Amino acid sequence: MNGQTRISWPARAVSALLALLTALALVVCCAAMLAHSLLTSTSLHESVALDARVTDAQMERITARAEELAAKYGFAPQSVLSVVTQDSVTAYSREVIAWWMGLLGDEPVLEAPAYPTADIEAAVRADELFQASIPAVQQRTVARDSVAYEMGRAVSRAVLPLRTELIALVMPRLQERISLPVWMNRLAKLPLVCAGAALGLMLMILLLLRARPDKAALYAGTALAGAALTVLGLTALLPLLNLGGMAAELSDMLALQCGVLYKGLALRALLAALPLLVCGYALIFLHQRRRKARP
């Protein structure tokens, strides 16, 4: 006899099942946290919009479009690019993010913000080359409709490569069917509910194995660390779904934004999984530290 109570096999089986359910609850908790971040976190989306690779690619596209229009309508591209600066594009990106996040709120504004084009029009009309190449009576129309409007569209598409008018069309119908704020509220509460369930299940393990607290620590630690490994594994496997590849077929900019967004989400998944991994292995360490006495 070693002086320690032996655990019956049904107690072991039930504990293992409880540990699996605890891990599942924790994985759902982390997934709900990440989904909530994806849908509501302005900082996450700003980190994508302000990423150097994304802003550089946006400015490259915008510059290319300005040069294309300049060649067509005979003005110096610098006239437009002095107005469409990286700062103004960044400010517009922030507006778009606020609009995008607001779509899931109580009172969504359906129409996406437009990049202000009045300054572009004024800059083009003031350009000497433009004045020389376009007849005076057409300058206003060409500057407004063919240059400023097109540049505004180019900036909008570089910032958000989606047909926002379609989103504005679909959203009211979606709102008629389901109340998005109610569902967002439920999603916000889901991590707490899952964490509470996981805590309850771990208490059940402790109650079941109260005669052997070290084994209870082992099962609870296994559940915590197992959940963390699952979250990390799922995050690592996510690129296999090839969402970036699907996006790249349609828009390079969207693929780039998806890539940066994935890295932001992966970092958040790591930050969520790390405490679970540490707590889990700390509990397993408690089990491993005890010395088993032999006669």
Place this chain on the structure above:
Amino acid sequence: MSRNVSRPSRLFWLTPLLVALPLLAAACAVAALYWPKLCSLLSVVMKLVVTS
């Protein structure tokens, strides 16, 4: 009276894998089952919504 003492097996450090691997396998199985259908739906939606 002297007593021999021993530590539990080091294999206990690997027990989290007993939880993580079935959960990952289940997630992969669900993805293999439903992802092709979801992917084609997503592809249609993306073609409608995404601009080049």
